[in-house]
Amino acid sequence: MSRFDGYFLRQLLILFGFFTLVLVGVFWITRSVSLFDRVISGGQSAMVFLEFTALTLPTLIRTVMPMAVFAAAVYATNRLSRESEMTVMLATGSSPWRLARAVFVFGLVAGLMMAVISVFLRPASVEQLEQRQAEVAGDVTAQLLNEGEFLHPAYGVTVYIGEIDLDGTLSEVFVSDRRDPLNPVSYSSKTAYLVNNDTGIHLVMLDGIALRLNQQGLTLSSTLFEDASYDISELTNTNNMAKRSLEAISTLELLQDRETISAAEEFTEGELVDELHQRFSWIAICIAVAMAGYATLMLGSFSRFGLWPQILGAFTILVLLEGVRGFVSPVVIDDPKLWGLLYLPAVIGIAISGVFLLVAGRPLIRRRHRDAPGALSRA
Structure with missing residues (x-):
């Protein structure tokens, strides 16, 4: 050149x-x-x-x-x-x-x-x-860790977390599961933790109440609990990689x-x-x-x-x-x-x-x- x-x-x-x-x-x-x-x-x-x-x-x-x-x-x-x-x-x-x-x-x-x-x-x-x-x-843990917001990780599921402490403790937790339209259930607890083990991801709630509505009988039942585990593994979306x-x-x-x-x-x-x-x-x-x-x-x-x-x-x-x-x-x-x-x-x-x-x-x-x-x- x-x-x-x-x-x-x-x-x-x-x-x-x-x-x-x-x-x-x-x-x-x-x-x-x-x-x-x-x-x-x-x-x-x-x-x-x-x-x-x-x-x-x-x-x-x-x-x-x-x-x-x-x-x-x-x-x-x-x-x-x-x-x-x-x-x-x-x-x-x-x-x-x-x-x-x-x-x-x-x-x-x-x-x-x-x-x-x-x-x-x-x-x-x-x-x-x-x-x-x-x-x-599919990272439900990250999706749930937003304090002060009503989140919808899946259709028919609403999660609210009032506050997240530095040690991972979740305060003022509310979960509404309406995936079964005949038997919707709601959980409310003072504190909760996210636990990931071999069986899946669980939301462990302490000192709360569970409300279940029976649409057929039009009855509302409430249950006080010291601790309850809610499996959120089903909310994980793994089909995107197929x-x-x-x-x-x-x-x-x-x-x-x-x-x-x-x-x-x-x-x-x-x-x-x-x-x-x-x-x-x-x-x-x-x-x-x-x-x-x-x-x-x-x-x-x-x-x-x-x-x-x-x-x-x-x-x-x-x-x-x-x-x-x-x-x-x-x-x-x-x-x-x-x-x-x-x-x-x-x-x-x-x-x-x-x-x-x-x-x-x-x-x-x-x-x-x-x-x-x-x-x-x-x-």
Whole structure:
């Protein structure tokens, strides 16, 4: 690579890092608000929130990376053109094809990053995230340890804890179990403890009263007790780990054991094929959007005000490619043999880039227009 290629590539990589950080930050703030509310309201600590946030980063980075690649290519090309550096290189005999080498290398570097994230990191992080979410959902102890709130750990069950001491003693405990509509029961006690043993999780209540309503006889019976044990193991939700999502399946499994996965986890062949090739198509789209952003701006001539019409055109191409990606995915799910359509957006982007570079590299077209008879007569 020439010195200018290295300079251009450095500009692209620096801007790519900047736009990636900005976009990840914006998207992360938007998503973390609801995530923080769910985690903290579920009785979990801030460390669980940070863990969940870290596990969602690969998915978030994969989402914003094509936009960051496109923005870096457009911004760097526009700046070099506005500062006449691109004009000088074109005037010295370098063609738009020649100057595109740095952009192509930049697209390859971004594609390699995307390959690591999309093919390896994201499936592993999604699998770990789903496991941790299932553990947190089944952690009834954490859900119950919220003082001063009426909590509903399961349908038909209400729990209230007035105060939690530092030694784990629960004060002013109320439990209402309405899962059996004919015989609802309520417990109230001064103090209680959560005990986890081999038989499950129990709420041991001391010095309380149990009220049971018989709906058939319309009678209310009350029982005073010194101690009573209420089994809350049934409230633990362990079904969430029975089935994983498509995104949590490793790429190696999708390549080798699609039939086994389809039979065991009830995914269709089309869904598995679509997920597999979607991961690889994200790699190609990075190269396509980088080349499309650069090639579109090369259609414009030097202007101190920038290349805003070309920038708008490049953004339109990006929207078009995203629209095609959303259109072909359902087609592949219906017919897995058409998996090649998932690479169509990248092919279209590279084809458009090639046409634009061809036009940008042929100034004779504009010269012929200026030398036309009508133009000479007007002169």
